[in-house]
Amino acid sequence: MAAGIDDIAIYIPRLYIDAADFAKARGLDPVKLQKGLGVSQMAIVDANQDPAILAANACLKIMQKNKLSPEDIGRLYVSTESSFDESKAMNSFVIGMLEQVYGQGAFEHCGGVETKFACVSGSYALYDNTNWIRAGEAEGKHALVVVSDIAKYDMGSSGEMTQGAGAMVMLLNDKPRLLAFDPRVTSTSIKDEYDFYRPFGKETPIVHGQYSNMLYMIQVRKALEAYKKKVISSKLINIEPGETILDHMDYINMHLPYSNMGKKALAYLVRHEWRQLPRWKKILQEIGIEEPIPKDPRGTIESVLGDEEFMAKDHEFTKLFTKTPEYQEVYESKLASSLIASSMIGNLYTASLYLGFRSSLEFEYQKGIKLEGKRVGFGSYGSGSSAMVFSGVIQPEYEEIVKNMNLEAEIGDRRKLTWEEYEELHENKLSPEDSMLHSKKEFILVDVNKETESKGERRYIYNE
Numbered sequence: 001m002a003a004g005i006d007d008i009a010i011y012i013p014r015l016y017i018d019a020a021d022f023a024k025a026r027g028l029d030p031v032k033l034q035k036g037l038g039v040s041q042m043a044i045v046d047a048n049q050d051p052a053i054l055a056a057n058a059c060l061k062i063m064q065k066n067k068l069s070p071e072d073i074g075r076l077y078v079s080t081e082s083s084f085d086e087s088k089a090m091n092s093f094v095i096g097m098l099e100q101v102y103g104q105g106a107f108e109h110c111g112g113v114e115t116k117f118a119c120v121s122g123s124y125a126l127y128d129n130t131n132w133i134r135a136g137e138a139e140g141k142h143a144l145v146v147v148s149d150i151a152k153y154d155m156g157s158s159g160e161m162t163q164g165a166g167a168m169v170m171l172l173n174d175k176p177r178l179l180a181f182d183p184r185v186t187s188t189s190i191k192d193e194y195d196f197y198r199p200f201g202k203e204t205p206i207v208h209g210q211y212s213n214m215l216y217m218i219q220v221r222k223a224l225e226a227y228k229k230k231v232i233s234s235k236l237i238n239i240e241p242g243e244t245i246l247d248h249m250d251y252i253n254m255h256l257p258y259s260n261m262g263k264k265a266l267a268y269l270v271r272h273e274w275r276q277l278p279r280w281k282k283i284l285q286e287i288g289i290e291e292p293i294p295k296d297p298r299g300t301i302e303s304v305l306g307d308e309e310f311m312a313k314d315h316e317f318t319k320l321f322t323k324t325p326e327y328q329e330v331y332e333s334k335l336a337s338s339l340i341a342s343s344m345i346g347n348l349y350t351a352s353l354y355l356g357f358r359s360s361l362e363f364e365y366q367k368g369i370k371l372e373g374k375r376v377g378f379g380s381y382g383s384g385s386s387a388m389v390f391s392g393v394i395q396p397e398y399e400e401i402v403k404n405m406n407l408e409a410e411i412g413d414r415r416k417l418t419w420e421e422y423e424e425l426h427e428n429k430l431s432p433e434d435s436m437l438h439s440k441k442e443f444i445l446v447d448v449n450k451e452t453e454s455k456g457e458r459r460y461i462y463n464e
């Protein structure tokens with residue numbers, strides 16, 4: 001049975017901090033953000049928003065757009081790492097909000113949980129719900145998988161340049177108009193790691209930035225190796241001698257904590273794949289320097305990062321590699337369009353990979369490319385850490401959805417924050433009633449209870 005993504009909706013907060021203003025305030029070169037990381041703007045939540053609100057606003061959009069009633073929805077999952085309750089699942093808050101519009105008890109029949117594994121949990125939720133449909137459990141109903149996060153780092157930390165906020169919801173069913181997932185090839189890797197984590201009670205994560213960059217690439221490569229084996233054993237794709245699995249992916253979407261991480265990861269994976277092939281000889285000639293090897297090739301991530309000579313040479317080699325026409329062709333045709341939305345919005349943690357997918361559809365379609373039948377590969381990564389590699393094929397009806405995609409219109413009128421406003425919001429100095437925007441036709445947070453008996457109870461309303 002086919003199963004996959006029928007439609008997508010996004011909700012991005014309309015407040016943002018501009019990369020140039022951020023760099024000025026932090027005494028950084030703006031080019032580091034804009035060119036080095038690929039960050040132009042970072043979406044920031046208002047004082048009356050939280051991740052459940054972002055999720056509920058996205059859900060309402062997709063339901064209204066597709067004229068769905070609650071009876072049509074069998075499951076509602078929320079994947080997030082911005083959870084504010086250790087027990088009550090975020091999808092229950094979302095259902096509470098949706099029932100303000102659709103009527104008390106309207107979603108009573110609907111199952112679901114909140115899933116957590118840093119940025120990769122949305123991919124696990126998609127996989128589980130796809131299999132719920134494949135198993136015939138859905139009985140004609142759809143699943144909503146929402147990925148919603150607020151990526152917030154400590155003031156003055158290097159992670160602060162890679163913030164963002166937003167939610168995406170994917171409508172899954174057995175007649176998907178957008179993308180049908182390839183069966184029996186989804187692959188994972190997992191390892192107990194401390195590259196990025198957020199201990200109980202802490203609002204911002206503890207991050208080992210360069211370590212996390214390298215671990216991300218290693219874990220995704222391991223998942224790709226497993227994917228390759230499954231592709232061969234399931235006979236999904238016939239990989240001829242001299243070819244790599246990446247040759248069979250028309251588009252590659254990577255997890256995007258900042259847009260240039262996608263570039264870094266693609267270069268790493270392509271280099272790893274091509275190294276085994278006859279074409280590598282020609283590439284090395286074009287690059288003109290030898291591929292560097294660390295002093296301790298079997299060392300740890302720390303030992304490789306600490307090998308300064310290797311790191312400098314490897315940086316140079318990668319830069320030259322990414323300038324070769326062969327690599328440029330792969331980059332431009334398979335990845336570049338997926339990076340556009342990320343640089344306008346920032347890191348969305350669980351939603352970043354899917355915002356990239358959404359971006360790729362919109363901007364490839366605008367180029368006039370016929371997308372039907374194209375295979376899309378996904379490289380999902382979550383710190384802590386796990387990676388997932390999977391793929392799907394764009395369906396004949398895709399145009400019905402993609403022709404109406406317009407990222408700027410869907411975000412709406414954005415408001416640039418001053419540095420003082422950004423600091424006030426970041427340090428949680430404002431109450432919900434001090435919100436900067438007064439958006440209509442959206443859910444908003446009214447109050448978080450502080451009394452001992454009901455501490456943490458949240459009151460939301462739909463602002464007509």
Ligand code: HMG
Binds near residue numbers: 158216256381382
């Ligand atoms: P940093 O260490 O300050 O930056 O912070 P850098 O020195 O690595 O510079 C970044 C890039 O800018 C480099 O380019 C520089 O060369 C360039 P690259 O070498 O990579 O091609 N650059 C400049 N370019 C032009 N003009 C200049 C200039 N200066 C430098 N003047 C870091 C970067 C990402 C480490 C930091 O922002 C951070 O810690 N971010 C948070 C962690 C993160 O995003 N990690 C990514 C992988 S882990 C992941 O994706 C999981 C995550 O989403 C969480 C989850 O799973 O839930 C984070």
